[in-house]
Amino acid sequence: MTTNLIDLQNSDVIMATSNMAENHPVGFQWVMKAKERGAKFIHVDPRFTRTSAAADIHVPLRSGTNIVFFGGLINYAIEHNLYFKDYVVNYTNASFLIDPAFKTATDLDGLFTGFDPAKRTYDKSSWKYQVDGEGNPQRDLTLRNPHTVFQLMKRHYSRYSVEMVERVCGIPKAKFEEVAKLYCGNSGPEKTGTITYALNLTQHTNGVENIRSLCMLQILLGNIGRPGGGVTALRGHANVQGATDLELLYHELPGYLAQPLRDAHPDLKTYLEKETPKGGYWTNKPKFMVSLLKAFYGDAATKENDFGYEWLPKRASADAYSHQHMFVDMYNGIIKGFLALGQNPAVGGPNAKLARDAMKRLDWMVVKDIFITETAEVWKAPGTNPKDVKTEVFFMPAAPAAEKDGSLTNTMRLIQWHEKAVTPPGDVTSDAEFVTNLGKRLQKLYANSTKARDKGFLAANFQFGSDPKEPDMLEVLKEINGVATEDITDKDGKVVYKKGQPIATFGHLTDDGKTTSGCWIYTGVTVEGPDGKVVNKANARKPADAKDYLGHGWGFAWPANRRILYNRASADLKGQPWSEKKKLIWWDPAVPGQKPEDKGKWVGMDVPDFNPFLAPDAKNGDKPFIMRSDLVGAFFGPLNDGPFPEHYEPIESPVKNLLSKTQNNPVAKIWNVPDQKNELAPVGSPDYPYVITTYRLTEHHLSGVMSRYLPYLAELFESHFAEISHELAGELGIQNGEKITVMSPRGKIHVKAMVTHRFKPFMVDGKKIHQIGVPWHWGYNGISKGDITNDLSATVGDPNVYIQETKAFVCNVKKGVV
Structure with missing residues (x-):
């Protein structure tokens, strides 16, 4: 989610690819606000829904053909010169030169250079920039060189014609042309558009490339980092974003740090060398990782023991412990026990019958939920004889949101606090109480262990606040935010942070163990007020108004309360708004700078997504995409299935692939x-x-x-x-x-x-x-x-x-x- 739902009202055109009106009705109010201002609304969905009823144009398309649709729009924008050229040349990798050995899927009938059919993987050695003697990417700002990303992209999508969209997607030619003219026509300095998506695009064997294709369209039209633009990711429920940020996922640690692999990352030094890029803001990854380890293991994490890195679980393979892999392993008897907290895989996961059969083969399973779910009673599912099920199931009643304190992070990265309205009845407990008490009980069980692998778990903190049972959730949030582990001074010896004081910004995290942070992107959500008390910014409740239409006083949006990411792109190379109508932040050379003798700062209606004192003409002062190592938006972005999104039919399809002879994603x-x-x-x-x-x-x-x-x-x-x-x-x-x-x-x-x-x-x-x-x-x-x-x-x-x-x-x- 690069933008803010409130900002949808500033869009000139909105394209929804899911049933937003019904599934995200609160956010949909801003679509209607935009329509009141004269914006056009396009709905792309196989089914006519309430969202379609509110749209100016409904575009039904066959499920599984989204890349053809977006690829057709990319091709249309290029062929009709509707892209935002100044934005594309200066803020993307369109001008970068690619290795001459690289070939597109247009050249290789649906494949890219380097495919190994035996291993079903790609050798990506040609998927790279041409560089000069200092390692900098070579560029052609005219975009004419055949090896530029732009020309390769143009060649790749040359097959994605209006006629091909009609043949593959089932969208009539006239309908697609109407949409293409409308959406691609709203580009340039004066106009912006946004695209919303949800699980409709992600749950495919080319799901990541689906999202990449719409992102490519957005940077082609200059729609990222600008008011009324962006990529609007609509989450499936109130805290999907929060669960993702804190990494209730198989492959990442909190704050989107890669989960270590057993063979590739044997120690912290190797992990940081392999995972830390040479450019962009991720060069600070050592600070984020060490601060996370300090949050996990406290005083036991020292420089001498790699801050406890060896205690982190290491995955055996890239897909290990992913949802589907987990249930296959469970069915095969590899996984013996399972905790299902607020999840019902007996119904909710793919191939649910396999999931149920797998759970029947466990030694034990714990289910914690607000009702007795199908997962909790998998042992007596229809057609099952309970006597044939070996799994011992423990059901633990769970408290819903109204019965506990805590936070929810919604679809626009906004962390909002909620307070307990009533005490849970009987034996009902919150998930946090269950997990912390389980942790403390296990620590007692392993108290006398001398095994090296148990040291980290024994050192972990499961006590938050003074209550021995129920954790103080503000203390949990404080740990997520991060604190100083000792007094921290500046170069002049002045104390910047006292021991235990919340860290105000992730820019102050260190890689020497002096700071903790359970999730670096959340740093700043708790700060110390003038009275020395902790201020919970997630509890801020100042509504948006004319002076602050993005509502910076309501909750806390990571990172650093920024509401629109990559907002340097809202201004031109000189730091001035592309237009008065679409201004967001800009460089003011007259205001005081970082030092008393300096002048100049980025000002405007949002928190700058970079150093606010970095002048437009300074090194990297014109680079908006700070989380990328090359600091620019990526048309060419090597993933496991290709550097450009290519259409493949779903694994099961009633038709052959019309774009190439490669029927399915070759590395699915x-x-x-x-x-x-x-x-x-x-x-x-x-x-x-x-x-x-x-x-x-x-x-x-x-x-x-x-x-x-x-x-x-x-x-x-x-x-x-x-x-x-x-x-x-x-x-x-x-x-x-x-x-x-x-x-x-x-x-x-x-x-x-x-x-x-x-x-x-x-x-x-x-x-x-x-x-x-x-x-x-x-x-x-x-x-x-x-x-x-x-x-x-x-x-x-x-x-x-x-x-x-x-x-x-x-x-x-x-x-x-x-």
């Missing part, structure tokens, strides 16, 4: 699961002729734990259903409301048919392709029960982050219960 992750637990349909299978996508409803929440157990919400959508078009219903003789069977190679479900005009068939290369939609909130527990949609999906993943492909696969539909 496909897990080999025994006992036929992950069967896949071949291309164009007559047994599974229809495209299926999954989605959510406003009236239900995720796997239904927070909605299907509540009578009021349960009766709003009391039964499970599948949306099918009138055309498909007519072909199959299905009436609205009658029972149907939806099946895939992994399983089948019985649901009601919702025959609707919201879905229409797509014409794909002259062939009629039907698509259906099925929500995934139902399970075998709760008031409103139903079959589990995710029993239909496969165990396949994106090669970069291993997310599942549940937004586009294939199925069949049969009348009645089959």
Whole structure:
């Protein structure tokens, strides 16, 4: 999320690619504000929804073809000279020269240089810049050299014509041209547009490249770092962003630091050498990592023992402990125990039947939730004999948000504090109380251990505040923020921080053990006030107003309370706004500088996303993208499946790839699961002729734990259903409301048919392709029960982050219960 939802009101055009009106209704108010100001609203979605009803243009497209759609827009903008050239030349890597040995997917029929078909990986040695004698990228500011990123990108997307978009996506040519003119036409100094996305783009075997393609479109049009622009990532619930930031993920530590690998990162020195780039703000990674280790292990983390680095768990492989990998290992007997805190994988995860079968093979499982979920009772799932299940399950009742203090970090990186309204009843506890008490009990159990691996765990702090049981969540937030471990002085000997004082900014973190920080990007959320007391900025409640339309006084947005990231791009090379209409921050040479004798500072309506005293003509003073080592936006960005997004059909598809002979993502992750637990349909299978996508409803929440157990919400959508078009219903003789069977190679479900005009068939290369939609909130527990949609999906993943492909696969539909 590079922007702020409030800022959507400044957009000239907004493109939503998900059902924002229903799934993110609070944020959608700013779309309507923009429309009141005259903005145009485009909705790109296979299904007509309430979002479509509010749109000026609804663009249905076949699920799994987003890269063709965005690639078509990129091609259109280039061919019609609609891109923001000054922005592209100066703020992106478009002018950088690439190794002459590199070839695009246009040259190699869907592949890039270096593909090894035996290993299903790429040798990326040619995916690099040409550099001069000092290691600086060589450039051609005219963008004419055939080896520039711009010319390579132009060649790569030359196949993504208006006609190709129609053939692959099923979008009529006239409709696509209307959208392309509207969206790409809102570019340049005076206009900006934003694109919103959610899981509709991520849950694919090319999910990361889906996001990259829309990001490339945005920097091509000059829409990043500017009012009304940006990439608007819509999170799935109130604290997805917070969970990501604090890294409840398999592959990263808090603050997006890479989780160490067992072989690649044996010690801290090696880890930092390999993971710290030579340029950009990530050169400060040693400070962030050492401060994190000090937060984990306290006084036990010293320079002599690598600050406890050896105690960190190390992953065996890049995908180790990812969701799908974990359940495959569980099924294979490698994982013996499982803690499910606020998660219901028996319903909510891909190939859910495999997940349930895997959990039945555990020695033990702990489930902590607000209701007894399907996961908690996996031992008596339909068709299961409890006597055949070896897993010992412990259910721990959990406190919802109203029964505990804490914070939520929403979709726009905004940390907001909430306070406990009532005390949890009976044995109900918060997740924090459960985890800290479990930690302390385990420390007692291992108190006499002499094993080196246990030293870190025994040194970890699980006591927050004076209460021996319930942690003080403000103390937890303070640890996340970071404190001084000793008095810190400046070069003149003046005390800057006293021991235990909260660190005010991540710019003050150190790599010598003098600071802690449980998540460096959150540093600044707690500070010390004039009275010496801790000020919780997440609890700030000053609403936005005319003087501060971005609402800096409400909550705390990481990093450093910036509301629009990369905002140096809102000004030209001289530091002045591209236009008065789109001004955000600018260089004022008259105001006092960093030192008494200096003049000049960046001022404006947001916190500068860089050193506020760095003059535009200073070294790197014209580089907006500070988190990249080359400091510019990346059209050319090497990922595991290519430096440019390329269209591949979903792993299961009713049609062949029309862009190339490479049908699927050649490096996609496909897990080999025994006992036929992950069967896949071949291309164009007559047994599974229809495209299926999954989605959510406003009236239900995720796997239904927070909605299907509540009578009021349960009766709003009391039964499970599948949306099918009138055309498909007519072909199959299905009436609205009658029972149907939806099946895939992994399983089948019985649901009601919702025959609707919201879905229409797509014409794909002259062939009629039907698509259906099925929500995934139902399970075998709760008031409103139903079959589990995710029993239909496969165990396949994106090669970069291993997310599942549940937004586009294939199925069949049969009348009645089959």
